[in-house]
Amino acid sequence: MARPAGRRDEIHATFIRHVAERGYELTNLGDIAGELGMSKGTIVHHFGTKAQMLRELEENYMRRQLSAVRRMWERLEAPQERIAAIVYASALLHVVDRDATVATQREVVQLADDPQMREVRKLRTEMQELTVAELRRGIESGVFREVDVELTTLQIWGSLQWMWVWFDPEGALRPEQVGASFVDLVLGGLLLDRLPVARLADPKGPIVTAVRECLEESTEVQGT
Known part of the structure; x- marks a missing residue:
């Protein structure tokens, strides 16, 4: 058959x-x-092998994420908006691409030394470098206070990578609410002027809408 x-x-x-x-x-x-x-x-x-299946999972997932972020960058220009977008995306992926998100987050160190995972490590580095670049741009433009951009990037991504442990998208909190709480925490500590935080951390605001649309578009394109 x-x-x-x-x-x-x-x-x-x-x-x-x-x-x-x-x-x-x-x-x-x-x-x-x-x-x-x-x-x-x-x-x-x-x-x-099972290892090859994991490599494909990690690589495909990271390519989808990077594709979505590039779409977000076309729609959002300010560094504070782009940092907010990265945070919102991490929360929304628990709905848009739930299984792959949890699988990659819980196995982030699996096969870390495998030569075959070189491309995955390269893609992860590229994602972190995008964050570093926006933090630097925010500092240089006088929007963010002076911080260690490498350390701050690790703190942001380290927090987001553990979301799978405690966040249940079928629970009381929606991903937009979780993302908004993270945005308030992250940008509240970065912005020299905290006045825009309320707009950036609005779970019903235009940044959330843009992020969701970009994630869905990237997932659809990768799935064809």
């Missing part, structure tokens, strides 16, 4: 969900095969 089109994508999507729910170490190719009604050999035929 012929396998339906997109079978490889179905396997990978199931793998991503298992990693999000159980973690990489507890994700078993046999369980995935059983769930999808196929042999384990079919999965090996498509991907080779």
Whole structure:
């Protein structure tokens, strides 16, 4: 019997969900095969190893994120708006791309020394460098106070990477609210003039709208 089109994508999507729910170490190719009604050999035929499946997950996810951020940069110009956008995106991804977001966040150090993960590390560095650049631009333009931009970038991303541990998008708080709280905390400590914080941390404001649209557009493009 012929396998339906997109079978490889179905396997990978199931793998991503298992990693999000159980973690990489507890994700078993046999369980995935059983769930999808196929042999384990079919999965090996498509991907080779479980590690390759993780590499594809990480690389595809980072490319989607970077694509979305570039779209955001076209719509948002001020450094404080761009920093807010990065924060909102991290929260909204828990709805727009939930399984992949949780899977990548909980396995951020997995295969960190694997030579095959070089491209993933490069993409992660690129994302951090975009943050560094906006922090520097904000300082140089007199919008942000003087901070160690490298350290601040690590603090921002370090906080956002742990969101999967405690944030339940089906709970009482919506991702826009969580993002707004982070924006208030981050930009409240960066801005020399705190007056714009209320606008930037508005969960119903135009920045949130732009971020959501850019994330959805990037996800749709990558999925075609």
